[in-house]
Amino acid sequence: MVEDVIRVEGLSKTFNHSLKAVDHISFSVKQGEIFGFLGPNGAGKTTTINMLITILKPTEGKATILGSDIANESNEVRSSIGLVPQEYTADDDLTGIENILLCADLYGIPREVSKKRALELLQLVELIEFKDKKVQTYSGGMRRRLELACGLVNRPKVLFLDEPTLGLDVQTRTATWNYIKTLKNEYGMTLFMTTHYLEEADSLCDRIAIIDHGKIIVIGTPTELKDSLGGDIITLSIQKDTDITSLIQKITHVKEVKKENGGYVIKSENGEVTAPLIIEALRKNGHVVTRLSLTKPTLNEVYLQYTGKSMRDAADESREAGMAQRMMVRRAAH
């Protein structure tokens, strides 16, 4: 049975009576899904997460998690969710296991249970040999894994991940995602995440919502979103300078043909299948194809299409801002 684990209806947050951070968004997340929230800086991603994890009161609208209302039944919500925040929240002066046990205590989990769980989680995220080392000796990737373990100590049914791989190098990011996927399968959780990394969202998320200026612009599976752009793009050139537009248009799957710079740009579904058909048709009519390329649209193009900005610019901007802020905080802390 597939049920809606998260259901959001017309959720809004207005700051200081004027700034609409989140503007009447509605969506639902199904049991066992990985749901991704994509959007540029200030789009309302974190505000949405903060409302869902009950630390920010919505101005309008309603949201339930596992049937419990986030505003009126916040304690029920809090017991059933886990959070992996953007920041490294583990205490530098405490050891890895002490940090996990602290998290467990916040959920009121008895020590006999939490000790066993902590060891099991440390095993899963491969920190078991560092469990008695102070967190200040951990690397960035290790800290991330520790955050992950902390977020899972109450066996949440829904795990919220706010930019879980921010600032990590490519290998560590991949490794972190492998942990997340393992843990998700192990515990059968539903995941709600925000990320700036489009490739990550593409390969991991079952469904994606693109949010900008506090509004959800589009929701769908990565494939649906990419298909909504009109499919794959085939560019080709032929030897002779004759117009073949009408010829190509007759081929199945082809949606649109445009002549550009002496070549043809063809939008088509199932590009892999269409391309050979086009070559075949052209050969039968005596044309010789000199060059052909096939591009599959990426989420970046989807993103660009829907927000009018390149995700990469937005991501770089926000990553830098995030890093700068973190560095300032760290420096001040020492």
Place this chain on the structure above:
Amino acid sequence: MTHTNGNSRNVLHGLWALTNRELKKWYKAPAVFILTLIQPVIWLGLLGNALNLGSLVGSSSFMVPPQLITNLQLTPNQIAGLQTFFGGLGDTILQSTFGTTSYISFMAVGMIAFTALFTTMFSGMSVVWDRRLGFLNKVLSTPVSRAVIILSKVFSATLRSMFQASIILLIAIPLGFKVGLAFTPLSILGIYAFLFLICVGLSSLFIAINIRSTRIETPMAVMNLLNLPLTFASSAFFPIDRMPPWLQAVANINPLSYTINGMRQLLINDTIDFSALALQYAYVGIFAAVLTTIGIVLSWRYLNK
């Protein structure tokens, strides 16, 4: 699939865990721990000796002027007699001013309160830190009660202050600290009761002030603004009845004064005025209760983002 955490939660669950976290951050960081031990030593040594008001009128500081000796042709016996008389007079002045002839004893008690004030001020700062580092958000997303988050900070500051107070007293003994005639081992408990109340009140106050702030500059500014006025407009280093009237008025509503006066009665005075002591406990107790209530009420409303 059923959702069981095996949690047996009560309203105060997580209180000890969060308090212990703060305490661990303190005693597990050797530098911080040693500094908090050294700080009272420096203060006691510095203020207790450099500002030793007792030496101004104490018996050792009185000298019969040579002119007087030649003019009145005093015999050595008479000189010694005068010296004893005026020396004794000095001690009487000290006794009536400070309630003890040993200024370092007077001072040490003030020092305890001063340290308590200082330590509790940092609890305001730790709220801001937790907010900035994202730890507060993390805790807020768990079923821990908001009041518990505040109370854990209050209790950790209180426990730290009580520990520091003990260190100050231990250090003051070799520096010449003398207990009064009214001192009994039970007085120690009384001291800790005073300290507990004032620290709970003060840390609630500083947390309440900083509950919304996201900048670390705010608690620092608050600390700088309140620290010295609160200390010097109290009986910490100087008796209130020797202050100018306007300062007396301030000192007389300062809860630190009541704490210090109460602790002096228990520790260094020769007699205890029990009705005054009851008033002192009541005043500090009400201060603690009111401020804690304010802190908890504010935490319900304002601790969230």
